[in-house]
Amino acid sequence: MITSREQALALDRDDELAHLRDRFELPEGVVYLDGNSLGALPKSTASHLEQVVRREWGQGLIGSWNEAGWVHLPERVGDKIATLVGANPGELVVADSTSVNVYKALSAALTLALTERPARRRILSERHNFPTDLYIAESLARQHSCELVLAETPDQIPHLLAQGGVAVMMLTHVNYRTGRMHDMAALNAQARQAGVLTLWDLAHSAGAVPVDLNGDDADFAVGCGYKYLNGGPGAPAFVWAHRRHADRCTQPLSGWFGHAHPFTFTPAYEPASGSARFLCGTPAVLAMAALECGVDTVLAAGGMAVLRRKSLALTRLFIELVDTHCKEHRLKLVTPRDEAHRGSQVCLAHEDGAYPIMQALIAHGVVGDFRAPDILRFGFTPLYTRYVDVWDAVQELARVLDSGDWRQARFERKGAVT
Ligand SMILES: Cc1ncc(COP(=O)(O)O)c(C=O)c1O
Incomplete structure (x- = not known):
């Protein structure tokens, strides 16, 4: 010392x-010492945003959706974040807020689980999980006639998994109030053995600690753009689904940007292939441009x-x-x-x-x-x-x-x- x-x-x-x-x-x-709440401002952000605003928006106008690649920002920035969390290119998209992504991913996981094992009606989480995750789980539990079961301490989780009846285990990898990090690989293995799908909130993990979603065999994950990814206040979040689920899961916010062919304007919904189906509405271009600068600072390490x-x-x-x-x-x-x-x-x-x-x-x-x-x-x-x-x-x-x-x-x- x-x-x-x-x-x-x-x-x-x-x-x-x-x-x-x-x-x-x-x-x-x-x-x-608050980059876990709001990451600091990268020097590149202001000039990049100025260029996006003045050149791409100001001069390029609507053409910039194609010419400047705005339409692909959710995937492009998603691919960069993917490298930080052990996901493959094309598996992770940037969209919405973490709360909204918890809703979409938990609903997708729950729908899959209930289809395959309808008798299991429990969502397992922790009482000390971040409240937004619990509020959303409560709401989905009500909608699906399920029960939200909360571990009081991390060591109760394996026992609650072993008790049975669990459809989805939803945990935050690094706890917001304690800084305690779960052993993701071990918990995923226990969940897999018990036939339980997993959803990880990586809000305090992405860009902060090594994460290996594929290597550790997770099912779904979400994370935050404005903390360790330095994306700016209210930056868009991300969502990931393992490739074994991405093409068969459904999420409830079936908006046109998650459609297989948004610009055919067909009245019937047809989900895009892979994680792109987790997109909902028009991407927040300025916010994603700022997030890309933030993610680049992490990649520079x-x-x-x-x-x-x-x-x-x-x-x-x-x-x-x-x-x-x-x-x-x-x-x-x-x-x-x-x-x-x-x-x-x-x-x-x-x-x-x-x-x-x-x-x-x-x-x-x-x-x-x-x-x-x-x-x-x-x-x-x-x-x-x-x-x-x-x-x-x-x-x-x-x-x-x-x-x-x-x-x-x-x-x-x-x-x-x-
Ligand atoms: C673990 C965790 N999940 C979710 C959120 C909320 O994310 P958002 O407000 O961007 O939806 C936070 C915010 O601090 C968080 O710490």
């Missing part, structure tokens, strides 16, 4: 990914293995420094110390002060976020997070705690987004 800021700076000098930080516009004097190495080094250092510099305080590490179960974030619980402590940190230039009821969340993005950022963040956290600064009333004020 390091014991000085100079040592942190030395780690940065030796960092093989250090040059990638220059691809981002980051404000001076800010330690940004040259593979997820090198990003994972640095991500673990950053989270390990953060945990060690918190252990050392903040041990007098009632902070509890929520994220697993076991690196095999750690995503690219570290979460600390504080019983009564998590919100104001985070606000005090933000006021002093260390940006993480708060997740109710008691979590301070710090995201580490190896593309632009430096070792010295980790050092500075922990020094500031220790200072805020030691001084009691966070107890000021102004840090209690809540914004709509925390």
Whole structure:
């Protein structure tokens, strides 16, 4: 472990990914540890969007759907993301939001499962899954007369699978509040053995940790564009179906962009082949253009293995420094110390002060976020997070705690987004 800021700076000098930080516009004097919520702005985005807006839209007008390839953006950007999550070209498309894609993919999985094994009427997930996934699963469970069964802890999942009656298991690979990562390969194998289809939410995984959807034998997956993929606020999301399902599954939002021949304008729906059937309406061209710039920053690292190495080094250092510099305080590490179960974030619980402590940190230039009821969340993005950022963040956290600064009333004020 390091014991000085100079040592942190030395780690940065030796960092093989250090040059990638220059691809981002980051404000001076800010330690940004919230790329797990909103990735930083790539320098290329503004000029690329300007070109798309002024040249492709302004000059090319409607012709740009063909000439600039707008119509193929969902597949083109999808193919790039595919390389980050172990999917093949043509298997993954960019579309809609993660929530909408959860709806489409869970519905597709459930419909397949119920057709093949109608007696199984359970959707298995976790109580601590991201709420939007649970809300959508609740709604689909109601529509299909199924039951949503929730594991209280990750170790209950294998037991609930073995109990039987499960049609689809829907999990988030890296938990948003704890940073805990599931063993996708092991859970897929257990699910397969139990005849259960799997749907993975990769919101905190894509661009953050290595994922191998085909190698680990998943069935369906969705993920987010605005976190580690740096696609910008509200960036489009993605959806993937294993090729054994892609040509036979149906999704409920059967819009014209998921039609086999949208421009024949036939009244009857005929799904496109493969994952393209998960498209619904006209692609959000500007948002996809921004997402492509963000994905390119991740591809510039040259593979997820090198990003994972640095991500673990950053989270390990953060945990060690918190252990050392903040041990007098009632902070509890929520994220697993076991690196095999750690995503690219570290979460600390504080019983009564998590919100104001985070606000005090933000006021002093260390940006993480708060997740109710008691979590301070710090995201580490190896593309632009430096070792010295980790050092500075922990020094500031220790200072805020030691001084009691966070107890000021102004840090209690809540914004709509925390
Ligand atoms: C795990 C997970 N799934 C889904 C979402 C929601 O995605 P969206 O609001 O883009 O639909 C989030 C948002 O943070 C998330 O963390």
